[in-house]
Amino acid sequence: xxxxxxxxxxxxxxxxxxxxxxxxxxxxxxxxxxxxxxxxxxxxxxxxxxxxxxxxxxxxxxxxxxxxxxxxxxxxxxxxxxxxxxxxxxxxxxxxxxxxxxxxxxxxxxxxxxxxxxxxxxxxxxxxxxxxxxxxxxxxxxxxxxxxxxxxxxxxxxxxxxxxxxxxxxxxxxxxxxxxxxxxxxxxxxxxxxxxxxxxxxxxxxxxxxxxxxxxxxxxxxxxxxxxxxxxxxxxxxxxxxxxxxxxxxxxxxxxxxxxxxxxxxxxxxxxxxxxxxxxxxxxxxxxxxxxxxxxxxxxxxxxxxxxxxxxxxxxxxxxxxxxxxxxxxxxxxxxxxxxxxxxxxxxxxxxxxxxxxxxxxxxxxxxxxxxxxxxxxxxxxxxxxxxxxxxxxxxxxxxxxxxxxxxxxxxxxxxxxxxxxxxxxxxxxxxxxxxxxxxxxxxxxxxxxxxxxxxxxxxxxxxxxxxxxxxxxxxxxxxxxxxxxxxxxxxxxxxxxxxxxxxxxxxxxxxxxxxxxxxxxxxxxxxxxxxxxxxxxxxxxxxxxxxxxxxxxxxxxxxxxxxxxxxxxxxxxxxxxxxxxxxxxxxxxxxxxxxxxxxxxxxxxxxxxxxxxxxxxxxxxxxxxxxxxxxxxxxxxxxxxxxxxxxxxxxxxxxxxxxxxxxxxxxxxxxxxxxxxxxxxxxxxxxxxxxxxxxxxxxxxxxxxxxxxxxxxxxxxxxxxxxxxxxxxxxxxxxxxxxxxxxxxxxxxxxxxxxxxxxxxxxxxxxxxxxxxxxxxxxxxxxxxxxxxxxxxxxxxxxxxxxxxxxxxxxxxxxxxxxxxxxxxxxxxxxxxxxxxxxxx
Numbered sequence: 001x002x003x004x005x006x007x008x009x010x011x012x013x014x015x016x017x018x019x020x021x022x023x024x025x026x027x028x029x030x031x032x033x034x035x036x037x038x039x040x041x042x043x044x045x046x047x048x049x050x051x052x053x054x055x056x057x058x059x060x061x062x063x064x065x066x067x068x069x070x071x072x073x074x075x076x077x078x079x080x081x082x083x084x085x086x087x088x089x090x091x092x093x094x095x096x097x098x099x100x101x102x103x104x105x106x107x108x109x110x111x112x113x114x115x116x117x118x119x120x121x122x123x124x125x126x127x128x129x130x131x132x133x134x135x136x137x138x139x140x141x142x143x144x145x146x147x148x149x150x151x152x153x154x155x156x157x158x159x160x161x162x163x164x165x166x167x168x169x170x171x172x173x174x175x176x177x178x179x180x181x182x183x184x185x186x187x188x189x190x191x192x193x194x195x196x197x198x199x200x201x202x203x204x205x206x207x208x209x210x211x212x213x214x215x216x217x218x219x220x221x222x223x224x225x226x227x228x229x230x231x232x233x234x235x236x237x238x239x240x241x242x243x244x245x246x247x248x249x250x251x252x253x254x255x256x257x258x259x260x261x262x263x264x265x266x267x268x269x270x271x272x273x274x275x276x277x278x279x280x281x282x283x284x285x286x287x288x289x290x291x292x293x294x295x296x297x298x299x300x301x302x303x304x305x306x307x308x309x310x311x312x313x314x315x316x317x318x319x320x321x322x323x324x325x326x327x328x329x330x331x332x333x334x335x336x337x338x339x340x341x342x343x344x345x346x347x348x349x350x351x352x353x354x355x356x357x358x359x360x361x362x363x364x365x366x367x368x369x370x371x372x373x374x375x376x377x378x379x380x381x382x383x384x385x386x387x388x389x390x391x392x393x394x395x396x397x398x399x400x401x402x403x404x405x406x407x408x409x410x411x412x413x414x415x416x417x418x419x420x421x422x423x424x425x426x427x428x429x430x431x432x433x434x435x436x437x438x439x440x441x442x443x444x445x446x447x448x449x450x451x452x453x454x455x456x457x458x459x460x461x462x463x464x465x466x467x468x469x470x471x472x473x474x475x476x477x478x479x480x481x482x483x484x485x486x487x488x489x490x491x492x493x494x495x496x497x498x499x500x501x502x503x504x505x506x507x508x509x510x511x512x513x514x515x516x517x518x519x520x521x522x523x524x525x526x527x528x529x530x531x532x533x534x535x536x537x538x539x540x541x542x543x544x545x546x547x548x549x550x551x552x553x554x555x556x557x558x559x560x561x562x563x564x565x566x567x568x569x570x571x572x573x574x575x576x577x578x579x580x581x582x583x584x585x586x587x588x589x590x591x592x593x594x595x596x597x598x599x600x601x602x603x604x605x606x607x608x609x610x611x612x613x614x615x616x617x618x619x620x621x622x623x624x625x626x627x628x629x630x631x632x633x634x635x636x637x638x639x640x641x642x643x644x645x646x647x648x649x650x651x652x653x654x655x656x657x658x659x660x661x662x663x664x665x666x667x668x669x670x671x672x673x674x675x676x677x678x679x680x681x682x683x684x685x686x687x688x689x690x691x692x693x694x695x696x697x698x699x700x701x702x703x704x705x706x707x708x709x710x711x712x713x714x715x716x717x718x719x720x721x722x723x724x725x726x727x728x729x730x731x732x733x734x735x736x737x738x739x740x741x742x743x744x745x746x747x748x749x750x751x752x753x754x755x756x757x758x759x760x761x762x763x764x765x766x767x768x769x770x771x772x773x774x775x776x777x778x779x780x781x782x783x784x785x786x787x788x789x790x791x792x793x794x795x796x797x798x799x800x801x802x803x804x805x806x807x808x809x810x811x812x813x814x815x816x817x818x819x820x821x822x823x824x825x826x827x828x829x830x831x832x833x834x835x836x837x838x839x840x841x842x
């Protein structure tokens with residue numbers, strides 16, 4: 001190692017010692033006068049941040065006079081392999097939402113344009129043919145797209161890229177599903193230039209880990225390739241996963257305690273002695289991808305993809321008309337709502353001892369409907385409804401790669417994406433009744449006697465509904481997006497650097513398919529078209545000290561169009577949008593160090609991201625207004641920063657240690673603006689400031705640690721044991737509680753004042769996981785096959801107290817300021833759970 005590298009190493013490990021002390025520094029939070037309705041922190045800008053990158057380096061050390069290999073994108077990484085152990089706590093990389101990560105399959109982007117999320121369940125159960133992946137984290141250059149700040153995944157499922165193999169497997173688990181059967185067959189690229197690959201699976205659970213949940217899913221996959229000549233490869237791929245599964249709903253701690261279980265689920269009940277769920281989802285959105293790869297010469301290639309996807313995502317829910325709320329955990333039914341001790345004790349005894357009291361009473365709903373006589377028969381007071389999003393999505397994408405000379409790589413690409421989401425409701429089950437009416441009961445309450453205001457469809461008033469009839473809202477959200485990007489990567493003896501730029505144009509609008517009685521002139525037809533022009537630029541440099549030690553720094557600036565769901569304030573019934581809609585601005589920097597040596601792998605990363613001008617719309621039922629409230633937020637600013645540490649080192653003869661840590665801090669860093677409206681009125685009820693600055697961003701642990709011992713046996717067996725710890729977990733903040741309206745009349749500094757403004761921190765938790773397996777080589781005549789057995793047990797110590805997610809309810813008691821009237825709701829991590837699989841490959 002040369003002198004500069006030794007000096008750097010000394011300084012680096014000094015920095016590491018500072019970083020290891022950072023959790024104590026991070027925990028020092030100083031709150032100012034609550035009269036300002038803000039939280040403040042006095043040392044956030046003084047925290048040392050050193051960290052490193054995911055990529056493996058070349059093992060061959062080079063002298064100072066030789067060209068050194070760049071950091072590779074493949075191979076094992078001690079941090080990101082450790083992140084796998086954080087899944088139980090719903091860990092988010094760098095605290096980012098999933099919308100800040102891109103995923104491509106055969107060159108086709110599969111991100112949902114409406115909300116930015118990637119539904120990995122759309123290819124669930126197809127593990128065998130989805131194994132070929134390139135994953136890039138953060139701002140590094142990639143050769144298939146510009147990428148997003150979180151990174152990008154590229155999955156290559158083309159038949160010619162699949163290994164020649166027949167594979168069949170079976171798995172058993174006690175998680176979301178209990179049984180899985182999976183099979184695949186691939187020919188590889190044959191001498192005639194053709195390649196074929198097919199796969200399928202079936203997953204099933206009559207009862208999942210949580211009561212009232214179930215799973216019934218199938219998956220299919222087919223791919224055909226034709227290598228026309230050495231320059232052209234044509235590929236076609238299709239896949240789909242028709243799935244139905246019963247869901248779990250978050251609950252308050254009061255309900256968990258009454259049920260005597262942290263896995264209480266209010267979404268089901270007994271009907272004639274059998275469990276029935278009111279909250280299940282069915283999903284089927286098949287993909288069709290056509291891909292052409294043109295190898296122009298040994299330096300240049302052009303990959304062009306066209307894709308199309310369509311299908312429905314349907315979620316069921318209860319609906320009712322002029323009848324009591326049927327949900328078993330409705331706050332007015334609970335002991336905590338009672339005004340005297342005797343009633344509270346009686347209700348607590350009933351909820352504790354009678355399972356039917358704390359679950360949906362299906363038999364009672366049927367009984368109510370059987371006694372509801374209307375002019376056309378039995379008029380249902382309760383029904384089960386389908387909330388449907390029917391999506392059509394198309395894409396064209398083309399990426400050109402070339403080697404300008406031995407040191408310069410150039411990439412450019414264009415894409416065009418279109419998506420339409422048709423949203424509507426449909427009658428699923430009349431629950432023993434003969435019909436339902438397409439009326440808006442909240443409008444009837446506010447406008448009694450009006451024959452217009454209560455109509456969901458003014459052009460077909462008082463429509464009698466039967467099973468499978470549409471009703472309620474009916475609208476379409478449309479998006480068009482055009483993108484172009486260019487990137488140049490320069491690679492020299494001791495330095496690599498890159499520059500990238502991107503341009504995009506996004507247009508979005510709402511089309512109402514029915515004329516609502518509340519807004520007859522602003523509900524049906526096409527809304528204003530909102531168009532956003534956005535730019536992005538990023539660059540970085542890597543210092544290749546030698547073949548083992550690398551330093552890098554990357555930075556980016558980008559603007560991003562808001563999601564259409566955050567533009568329209570009440571898309572269910574009208575075309576009205578937020579005022580001053582604008583693109584979000586994102587500044588992101590990262591820097592790090594990579595040590596890749598056969599005896600030691602180390603990665604340190606530091607990151608800082610600033611989000612500005614974010615937008616969101618929250619909709620909820622508000623008791624004080626007796627209506628659905630639309631809470632339109634703007635000027636949402638966020639700040640994410642922290643460090644990532646990964647370490648892998650051999651200990652003794654096949655035994656090694658791996659460790660990973662994420663120490664981050666994620667805050668809101670602005671006061672947000674809120675415009676409050678209700679569905680039944682176009683009048684703005686309030687225009688207020690949300691004092692959100694320095695509140696924590698919830699729904700992910702901001703600190704996560706894992707230490708594991710891994711043993712590789714000599715006869716193809718292995719076992720891994722990991723201890724994980726999660727901390728700095730926060731309940732998601734309700735912005736309504738951080739306003740002057742919420743604290744009006746409360747004595748500043750009082751206990752009540754503090755309870756309204758406080759944000760709940762969840763307790764730190766520890767879990768232990770074990771995973772292992774063995775490979776058996778089998779030879780029968782000329783046939784060689786492999787039998788692979790793997791098994792894992794998560795949460796080995798059966799910790800059932802770990803809350804993985806929590807949120808404050810959007811309702812608020814403005815009269816008494818009692819935060820316990822609408823307490824936070826939580827999800828708990830599964831206790832001891834397992835997964836075991838056996839696969840035969842030949």
